[in-house]
Amino acid sequence: MERRSLERSGDVVEVLAPASWPNARVEAWVDWAGGDTDIPAAIFRFAEELVQAGQKRDLFAGVGARGRFRRELGAALVAGRIALRRVALPGLHTVAAAETSERLARLRAEHRGRQAAVEAAQALAQRLQGVVDAVHRCHGDPDACADPQRNPSLARAAEAARAAGASDAAILDVLSLARAGETRLVATPPALAEVQPLAAGLDPSQSPALRTQALAAWETGKVTTLFDLRAEDALAEPVGVVGAVNLMAFEMGEAFQGEEFDSAVGVLALALAAACQQGVAALGLAGLADWLAAQGLAYDSEAGRRSAATLYARAAAAARKACPDLPGGLTIFDDPELTLLLGGASAAAEPWDGPVTFAETADGRIIRVISEAALLGLQALGADLDAARWRLLGHGTLADAPGVDHAALTARGFTDHEIAAVESVLPYCGQLSDAFRAEVVGAGFLSDVLGAPPEDLEDPRFDALRIMGFTEADIAAAETYALGVSRLDDQDLSVDGQRVFLTADDLGPAPYLDMLAALQPHLDRPPVADFTLPWDATLDDVQTLLLQAGERGVAAARLHRAEPTAYHALDLPRPAEAPPRAERPAAATPPPPVEERIVERFVERERERRKLPDRRKGYIQKASVGGHKVYLHTGEYDDGELGEIFIDMHKEGAAFRSLMNNFAIAVSIGLQYGVPLDEFVDAFVFTRFEPAGPVTGNDSVRSATSILDYVFRELGVSYLGRQDLANADPDELNADGLGRGKAEEQALQPGEPLPASRFISKGFSRGTTPDNLVVLSLADHRAARSAPAQAADVCPECGDIAVVRKGASLICETCGARAGKVDDGAA
Structure with a gap:
């Protein structure tokens, strides 16, 4: 045990936990303990609670049995041999055969409607928040800031909210809230009920029924297909508590600790019976694929399935012996939180994830290491551990790498500083391109030296190696040398011609289905084959997988697709222009008058910087x-x-x-x-x-x-x-808009012409302004326009209202024409 500082979402806490547990596992146990940071104390308090609950149900034969159970349960939990937690998993609701098509169609419609409602609500909330932000970004008169007619930013935000579906009344309500001081609109997605999963029987030979179920499974991920209707009653029971025994906690092969294993299964069965308040309990074996690989047994081999079946039969017997009245019993299930409590061991009996896993250093860094199962399996097969290590983890350097080495990087502008930065992060990278990102070598270096566009540096798919001109073959060879390949598939690592260290991606779905079929006779609850397909899986992929599950004797199967990537975008072509219409033959009647139609075409151009001239004007x-x-x-x-x-x-x-x-x-x-x-x-x-x-x-x-x-x-x-x-x-x-400075104190003489140098920079024009260029003052002209009608009249020559009195004559200041003499008598 050791004390460590654990950084959580809200604070940093001091936790007492086993020293071998990584922070992720410790945090999972802190959550399991309800926030208690003394994990051993929380575990033994939980064991005492189960003792009290079990005593009420007569699970123990005496005082000694209660004390022994408390000690064994607490020790097994602390040692990581077992884990359990309370859950509330509803049972499967099976629809009648006559209603299958209708209920599946309704399920798809409900799923589609719920998804559309959530996405629309999120988009609308975002637009209405933009209206609030537009009001609060404005600094000035509150009435003007909340008026779309006087606040252009608010007008644009309101128009965007209207386009997203907001009514004008909703926009006005938001404006009122903003004026009242609200700065953040907390919008919770609509409280729509979750789409309830369904279970439906299927005969794979019936093509219409197969397509109907495949469509519903592909779109919703909420359909469990039953190939054996006898499993309907067992799967309809809700699950109230789950627990699993970690198989990697016991020795392998001939040194397998059978008695310790039986004892752990029995203690877990009693704990599940005491903790199960409603529904049934699910007892599983975690880490089956690791257990097989550690013994040098291939997951897809007959020997591997036989060993697994023997192990499950032994576990079922031990559970029944310890607790004959255990509701539920031994089963296969997938619970991510329980997997985290057990350090990554899953009770789903799926194929191996691979020989490479992740470990946490003392300073909290995550590095790639060879898993314990892979090391034990390599030893069991007599393989070269050093060669396997170089193959799996790589050399951790690019010094002598093929394709992309230090010399190749130096030739492309890298200095010792950038190369050292790349080398320092190689142990923590999943792929070689991660070591050449902007945060490692510097955005300025990528832009200035390598010529990478600055806007591309923010793209998570940006690959600096391709910008530098390295080929796919160069990058793959260097990545294999520096980082390894994370898989062992050599022919010499095989037993009876079957390679031991193949992963789920290598094997495909068939070995997993065969393993479930082999374990099914020893389970108290029928297994459900659970598949997560890629997001871009097609309907044909789903139908093929359902057919395989039915043919290989699995009781039930459930399929769903993974979530799409965050940066996925639909690449749409630009709309093509409509073809010109064919000319119609001339009609006998005259055509209608042609009306002018304004057509606007928006062409999106890439933004380019418009440089200013080297010698520029301004003020x-x-x-x-x-x-x-x-x-x-x-x-x-x-x-x-x-x-x-x-x-x-x-x-x-x-x-x-x-x-x-x-x-x-x-x-x-x-x-x-x-x-x-x-x-x-x-x-x-x-x-x-x-x-x-x-x-x-x-x-x-x-x-x-x-x-x-x-x-x-x-x-x-x-x-x-x-x-x-x-x-x-x-x-x-004034006419030019420039301030007069001290000239404001020295009034200009009315009618006096001003030199051009007052408005045109002599330095900018380099003295090329003509000497005889002047700017006439507009003061007299403005006064003439505002003079009484009898002092200014319309010029008969040019039509300008610029006729003013000059001595005894009326002269047009615009064209200079004489408009006549002043009639003083009339005045």
Whole structure:
């Protein structure tokens, strides 16, 4: 026993547990004990509870028997020889033969409807949460933030929620909740009842019935097919408690500890009888495939099936001897939690997982090791252990590997630093490509040196070895050398021509069915052959497997498909354009008038960065927000579109200035990749933080709630014409939109022309602006437009309302035409 720190989901606890147990097994026992971190004490308390329950049922013949049972049960649990736990597994409900087709069709419909309801509810909850987020991301007037007409982000979120099926009333309710302060909508999937599994009899020779059951099993995974109707009554009983004996806890071959095995089975039978409060108990033998491999017996051999049948017959006799009234009895079942309690040994009697397993180091790292069963089996066959180790675990290095070695990596730009990083993680990798991921060698190295696209680095299927130009053969050879092959299938590791160390993938379903058929006569409860097919298994695969199960004498079979991979995506072709319609022959009647129809075609293009010209134009705006000076620099493309910004602060802390500078760089990169400026404006106006307050030095923006609010108000006014963001007097705006600085204190003379250098950078134009280019002041023109009607009239020559009085004459300021003399008498 040892004490260790165990990190759980909520906290870190100190646990007393056997030193040989890995953390996963220890955590399973802590859960079994209801959170008690003293596992031995919890086990012996549980044993005392079973003693009290067994005494009420007269399971013990005296005081000595009770004490002996308590000691033996506690010792067996602590040693990992047995494990048991209470469960609530309903029995199978068998449908009548006449109702099979109808009930299976209803089962499929219920399963499909439940799945659709859950997925739709999840999608709708996600969209409604987006509505709440859009309200809370907005900083400003609460009424404006909760109004889709005034908050563009909220409008888009509400439209997405409506497209997902939300009613307008539901969206309004969510808006009210957001305004009330709700930030997180906790949405639980609909409380739909689980689709209850069914059991149905089947004669494999009847093709229509076989197809009907195969369809239901393929789609729902909730169908148990009965090939022997005599198993119906036994499988209809619910299971209340399960337990198993770990076969690997006893010696193998001629040194098999038969008496200890019988004692463990008897103690477990008594414990199951005492713990079973309702239903029946299921007693199993865990680790059968490992037990056979440790003795050098092939799982698919006649000798292997004979040894297994003898072992199960002995276990059945020991259980009946210890507890003749045990409800249920010896059976074959699959319980993942019980498997974890036993350290990975399953009571399902399925084929071997393979000679390689995983172990936990002292620092919590998971490494690949050869399993105990494989080591014992290799010794039993007299095999070379060193050669088997190199084959299974590899050499753990790429130094002399074929195909991908250190020299090949160096030729492709790897330095000693990257090679050392790859070598350090090889013992923990399942495949060679895992050692070349971005988190190992660095994303910058993969992008800058190897040329990998940055967006591909986030893909879990990204393989840097193929980017480097290594072939499939090179990668496979290097992976075999460095990591091994995780299987032993050499011909010299065989008995009577049958290879011992074949796995379930090598064997296929037939040996598993044969093993169940061989063990079935010694079981108190008929076994159910349980298969997990790949997600992409077809209906034909299911029908073939059902036929095999029926032909090999198994009482029942249950099939389901594995879950699809998380990154699975449906690759759909782009919709083809409709072919042109054939021209119709000319009709006798005149055709109807042609109406204009607007057709929009959206073409999705890959985002590319649009580079700014090396010499670019823009402007610098100096202002003060709440007493803090801000310099806004802009850079423009040749067409005048904004492409970059810089934000400089005066006398601010280094951290704040750096954050603002890097924020401006991030916005600039977004603009150059095509993010519309109005998206940034909508996102950052009305943000509220210090410094904030009155704005001086800017003739468009006179107050701001933050630096970002000021910057994006200014950009919205200057580049988007968003006068709704300006909070200054519109009459104070000059034509160019630039601040006058000290010129605001020196009023310009009315009508005085301004030099072009006031608006065009002499440095940018390199002095090529003509000397005679001037910009006329619009002050007099604006005054003329606002003058009384008798002081300005329509020019008869050009039609502009620009006729003003010049001395005794009326002159058009637009074309210079004389419109006549002033009639002072009329005035």
